[in-house]
Amino acid sequence: MFDLSVDLAPFEAGTVWLVGAGPGDPGLLSLLALHGLRHADHVICDALVDARIIALARPGAVVEAMGKRGGLESVPQSDITARLVELARQGVRVLRLKGGDPFVFGRGPEEALALAAAGIPFRVVPGITAGIGGLAYAGIPVTSRDTNSAVAFVTGHGADGELPDEFDWDSLARGAPVMVFYMGLKHLDRLAARLLAAGRRPDEPVAVVCRAATPDQTVLESRLGSVAADVAAAGLKPPAVVVLGGVVALRDRLDWWIPS
Structure with a gap:
């Protein structure tokens, strides 16, 4: 039987996972996305992520909403990337949960580039794009x-x-x-x-x-x-x-x- 804890990549302290949550249905999450949610210490989620997916985060994980919505007041992108770097430097396992796929018409590339510039290890977990x-x-x-x-x-x-x-x-x-x-x-x-x-x-x-x-x-x-x-x-x-x-x-x- 497939064992998530053994067969998938370890979520190391001080790293950031940029995870695609898919378009909505929790059943469309990848195994790796679910694995990340089960092990993250801190989840920073987009405004468009379904609440049923956020609920899959492990008990005790901090969930922080830092979503961006077009035409509405939103957290500046610079603040989001700074928060990812700050938490990772504290040794936290950070999961950045994004609707759809992080690299399809989203800010995933910007966030990944900021993490790379700061020397923060990261992993991209693709999601099903809307x-x-x-x-x-x-x-x-x-x-x-x-x-x-x-x-x-x-x-x-x-x-x-x-x-x-x-x-x-x-x-x-x-x-x-x-x-x-x-x-x-x-x-x-x-x-x-x-x-x-x-x-x-x-x-x-x-x-x-x-x-x-x-x-x-x-x-x-x-x-x-x-x-x-x-x-x-x-x-x-x-x-x-x-x-x-x-x-x-x-x-x-x-x-x-x-x-x-």
């Missing part, structure tokens, strides 16, 4: 042999909080039959307008998945030309993943999950 796992829980595959041979994962806002301008939107619209947008609700109207101007069809199917893989999951199906108005009418709020392309049409046959 753009794959969250869509799967909505019955939407990111690829299907009959619809697409490529997919683009795109952030809905840049470091300044605005719609990114550093890439070629026309080339993106032409080259990616399916696009998955993280943090795309804030600028959804402008995002849709950019894609329409680049030649995407107004009747192309779009799905917006809010609070994916949690009991509060909500899915809105729409079309590119009307999705911004439909989201506003439905009153949907972040966190959300937006997917554009033919895979959305598969949802009527693949919508398997019933939140409980």
Whole structure:
């Protein structure tokens, strides 16, 4: 029988683990993520991590919320990284618990670079990113042999909080039959307008998945030309993943999950 205490990497004192918690469902945690939660002395968690996952931390562990939420008052990133370094230097086993995957449109690389600069040993524990796992829980595959041979994962806002301008939107619209947008609700109207101007069809199917893989999951199906108005009418709020392309049409046959 597999023994977590024997067969997985030891969580050494004075180290930091950057752990992906996945999109929501605790069942999507990796064994290594659960192992880390069971051994950490101090857990610093994001705002979007499901409470059921935080509850898996070992009894006696300190749990500290230092989440960042777009558009809301948040702990500065510099304070978070400084806290990780401070605790590790005290000989604490620190687990930084992040929604999704630490290295997919998150601050994981920034935190890892800060730890490396400070000489703090760290481990990255990948998680299932919402753009794959969250869509799967909505019955939407990111690829299907009959619809697409490529997919683009795109952030809905840049470091300044605005719609990114550093890439070629026309080339993106032409080259990616399916696009998955993280943090795309804030600028959804402008995002849709950019894609329409680049030649995407107004009747192309779009799905917006809010609070994916949690009991509060909500899915809105729409079309590119009307999705911004439909989201506003439905009153949907972040966190959300937006997917554009033919895979959305598969949802009527693949919508398997019933939140409980």
